[in-house]
Amino acid sequence: MSGFSGKDGLMFRLDGKTALVTGASGGIGAAIARTLHAQGARVVLSGTREAVLAAVAAEIAPDGERVHVCPADLSDPAAADALVSAAEVAAGAPLDILVNNAGLTRDGLAIRMKDEDWNRVLEVDLAAPFRLCRAVLKGMLRRRAGRIVSIASIVGVTGNAGQANYAAAKAGMIGMTKSLAQEAGSRGVTVNVVAPGFVQTAMTDVLSEGQREKLLGGIPLGRMGKPEDIAAAVAYLTSDEAGWITGTTLNVNGGMAMP
């Protein structure tokens, strides 16, 4: 780890670092990629929608500087290993940072939830992040450096009616992170979680006006989150300055829950 740059008033710089961000075609993922890039990192954007990824990449850096696109469908168990290799080839450098942001929901009350909906969410939101962690950890442990940040959700901590599958996957992500943090700590690799509350994205645009109002009443800071609120937390945890933080869950939720 290089020395802190805080003395120039510049902290959390990621110059010379290479980051893989999954789910980068979504609102939060794109914001994370944009922020890490702005901090100086080389970023590899992954997701299933290649055209959207290309548009996000063009928006982040019109000249293509330090930005790459590697589409992958993480519901395929073989895709995680392949993605890590492809990302390192595209970037021309080993991965210093992995941001597990890809995820999906298949909501429904438990008594009507189909196995298929349970399995799909657990597969994409928990098994795929595990496989990506496993794939990047080999190199990070060898290089004695690395940052993994997984995007969970407040519902992984509090639970949520209609989201037994999603809450289980996100709670699983938190437990997995604590275990990996213990395994990788001796090599200087940190593994953390950012747990967003309600952020304005396509995933929360489906809420009714009534649901939205009720929701805001429960948020001390009185507004929905912005993707940039989440991205800033990720940038911090991936920086050199966060080198003594591992296994933690950073709740970024406007005060909606204070576990």
Next chain:
Amino acid sequence: MSEIADKVKKIVVEHLGVEESKVTPEASFIDDLGADSLDTVELVMAFEEAFSVEIPEDAAEKIATVKDAIDYIEKQKAA
């Protein structure tokens, strides 16, 4: 020394950053060569890759010395 033994020794030197002279057959990875549990797992994975063998968990647990590793791999290769 067999080709396998040579290669094992080389991998150990590379992964643990120890001097070649210390990598004797009797040397224990943990007690003599300063490996921790993560190192031993990484070593086993390196052996698997280098020799194209699969070392199951119960066998890996019994590989404590350089000789243990050489014997196991030689047996797998002979089979």
